[in-house]
Amino acid sequence: MDIVVGVLLILGLMPMPFEVIMAAADDGGGVFCDNLKLVSATLPNKTSSSPHHYATAAAGQAPDVVYVLALCRGDLNDTACGESVAYTFARLINESCVANYTAGAYYGDCTGVYSFQNFLDPSDATEDEELFERWNINNITGDAENVLFVAGLIQQLLSETVETAAGAAGRFATGVVDTGRTFPLVYSLAQCTPDMSAGDCLACLRRLTSMINSTTAVRMGAQIHVTRCYFRYEAYVFYDSKPMLHLTGAPAPAIPKRHKSKLWVIPIVVIPVVAFFCFIVYCGWWRRHRKGIMGLQARRTDNLQGEEELVWDLEGKSPEFSVFEFDHVLEATSNFSEENKLGEGGFGAVYKGQFSDGTEIAVKRLASHSGQGFIEFKNEVQLIAKLQHRNLVRLLGCCSHGEEKILVYEFLPNKSLDLFIFDENKRALLDWYKRLEIIEGIAHGLLYLHKHSRLSVIHRDLKPSNILLDSEMNPKISDFGLARIFSSNNTEGNTTRRVVGTYGYMAPEYASVGLFSIKSDVFSFGVLFLEIISGKKNSGSHHSGDFINLLGFAWSLWGEVRWLELIDESLVSKYPPAENEIMRCINIALLCVQENAADRPTMSDVVAMLSSKTMVLAEPKHPGYFNVRVANEEQSVLTEPCSVNDMTISAISAR
Structure with a gap:
């Protein structure tokens, strides 16, 4: 069974009546996981025996209560549903069970979600819930007319499938479209949890299908989820039942039959065509001649x-x-x-x-x-x-x-992050935990850009002045003028133009040879991480032996096990964080700024590391620029083409 582990961030959660299984509490960090094991053991039978193969439940007492949801694909039989639910939660428990977590697994047959927060009321689903997306790497082929025709039929198929699913009692529908051309049959599926109203289900599914825009419509398949609804389409059968909807595209134009020769038509047709062609050639020459005269003004217009x-x-x-x-x-x-x-x-x-x-x-x-x-x-x-x-x-x-x-x-009233962390008075307003919240928020924003947005986006200019703060000091990444967009299976590139950005935040491979990838943003994030917890600029003078920038200073302190000396004095003097917590943060930051891009984690890895206090962290290798002076200003250099492979990893994210 093909497994895809997705990120779920569940917001606005409110309680509702449901069955609660009380588990005996014991000491230690395993109570939450014990409750998850207890409640998940009841789900296969509950889900398979329910009318629409859907079940929710909860177990335990605060603060270790766990909430679960299981939904089988609408065409599964009872036995297959029960087996799929059992398998799904066994994998979730074995691979991701940590207290105070929200995690979801999406399989071909089953959706399983658990959380430490109550997300079981369908009316509390929010529009800003993050999406899990998976796109077929192949595109519709053929001439432009054929591509547009097939893409339009796919969008029509999805529209009718989601409307049918929303109106069905089980909130489930399937479909198929025959384009009438050489393109294969396209199959669709849409499903909501059956406790959603028809209107809420339709709104949820329409939000997801709106992702199929002019850019993504050329994909040969896609699967997009939130907690309570999802859709999928592929150019092959991926479910067991017969399609509920059948659409047919217009047939290909028929080849006309041959008729009796009429040679007298040739001169009547050819002479005007030749004259028109000559006229077009003359107009083209005149237009090029005029452009040569107008030059820059025409191009600019x-x-x-x-x-x-x-x-x-x-x-x-x-x-x-x-x-x-x-x-x-x-x-x-x-x-x-x-x-x-x-x-x-x-x-x-x-x-x-x-x-x-x-x-x-x-x-x-x-x-x-x-x-x-x-x-x-x-x-x-x-x-x-x-x-x-x-x-x-x-x-x-x-x-x-x-x-x-x-x-x-x-408008964000607190302006940019640099005005706080680099100001002697204002940075005292940010305690250790608020700074960690800001770091985690930036990490989630980057993870969305790299992996969960409609197209992969590399920001290329991440720095404190491009992180804005709202009224509650929540971070928001801004300034996408230098960002680059990639398809989901291509997250690297190089520039033959000048490299433009801020030295000190620029990854070494980008500054030196123009190569950028998602790992370039990870490097910038690592620099930003160190600046937030230290209150020092990477570009300033931070002498520690032979090191004259923040990266070198942090690297030196790491080697000498003097972690506390890196932390902002305003944090240490009031409520100093635990030393092991400081060590983990510096460790994660140094992993992000390693000189070799291949050694750096992805933002999926970073979010997982920030969310877990028990995950074993790798030992960092030396950072880029750790022994050079960094100028904090925009500069550019010419580059030569080159490339490097990259790898992305899905992760389960804590809340």
Whole structure:
């Protein structure tokens, strides 16, 4: 049986009536797992004997109570359902049972979830719950017309399948479509937990199928889950029953029968065609000649028009994304007054603003003289339709007006992380646990970018000034101007342009030869990790023997077992954290900044390490830049093409 372990982050959980199994409590950290074993033993029989092969239960007493959910695929028989549930929870217990965890396993036949929080009320499902996605690595092939035709039929199939599932008593439906062409039959499946209302089920499934957009529609298969609903489609049969829906595409155009020769038609048809062809050739020559005269102005006009078409095309695709009038932005920012200026980056200034309805905004006004600024604008606008996560800054919309390129974000009152951790007074407001929460939030945001967003995204410019803080000091990654998008099976690249970013946060392989991958972001995260817990900049002077930057300083202290000396004095003087906790944090950070990209963990690994206090950590190797001075400014170097293989690992995440 093919196993895929997925990440589940369950929010907004509220209690509901359900069967509770009371387990005898004993001392030690195994009480939670004992409760999980006890309750999971009852699930195979409960699930297989229920009308729609679905069961929930709980066991234990606070603080070790465990909540579970099991759902079999709607066409399984009782025996297969019971066996699948037993297998699912056996794997969950053996591989991921730790107290205060939320974990889920998605199999071809069964979904199993357990949590230390009560998530069993279907009305409490939230729209911001993270997704588990798996995409077929193959794309629909053929000419553009064929690809669009097949992709459209697949979307129609999914739409009808989810509507049928929502209306069915068991909240389950399957389907198949015959495109009428050489493409194979496409099979679909959609399912919700049967305790969901028809409306909630349909809303849940439609949210998932909305992931099939113009970019992802060319995939030959996909499987997307949240806790209570999921859908899947493939170009092969992946379930046991006969499809409930049957769609048929328009047949391929028939070849007309041969008729009696009519040679007299040839000159009537050919002469006008030749004349028209000559006219087209002349027009093409004249257009090239004119472009040669107009030169740069014509090219620039084309670029601007292309960007405006991109912006206006995006409006309406997301209900949370708008194209704003330039006059409204001017009014909101008091004509970009200096009093409203929040800061300035490499590609333009950021201003605070307020619309007439009271909505506070942050406005990035890209510098009109920066050619890279226009590329950044297009990059961020393209990403907005794909990125939605609580640890990413929300882009409300944009504005394109002549030379003006403007991005409008949600306003975050506490501004950026660097204003706190590098300020002598403000960093005292962040205790040890709040700093760890910030680190974990950044890690979850990066994990989403690398693995769980619609396309893999490498940020390439992670640093404290690009981490913004909301009113509750929750971190949100911002500034995607340098980000790169990859397909899910390709998470590396190299640039033949100049490398642009901030030295000190840039991975060695990127700064030296232009190679970037998800491991480049991991390096930046490791530097950021060390800066947050130490309150020191990597670019500052931190002398410890021969080491003159933060990475070298941390590496030296690690080797000499002097971990406490790295921690911010404001943390040590008040409520010093446990020494073993400090050691684990420094260990994880140093694993992230290892010089060799292949040695660094993925963000899946990092999240798992941060979530567990018992996971055995590897011994770090020496970091990059540990014996050189680091300049904290944007610089660029020319690079040569190269490549390196990378590997990603799924992980179960704690809450």
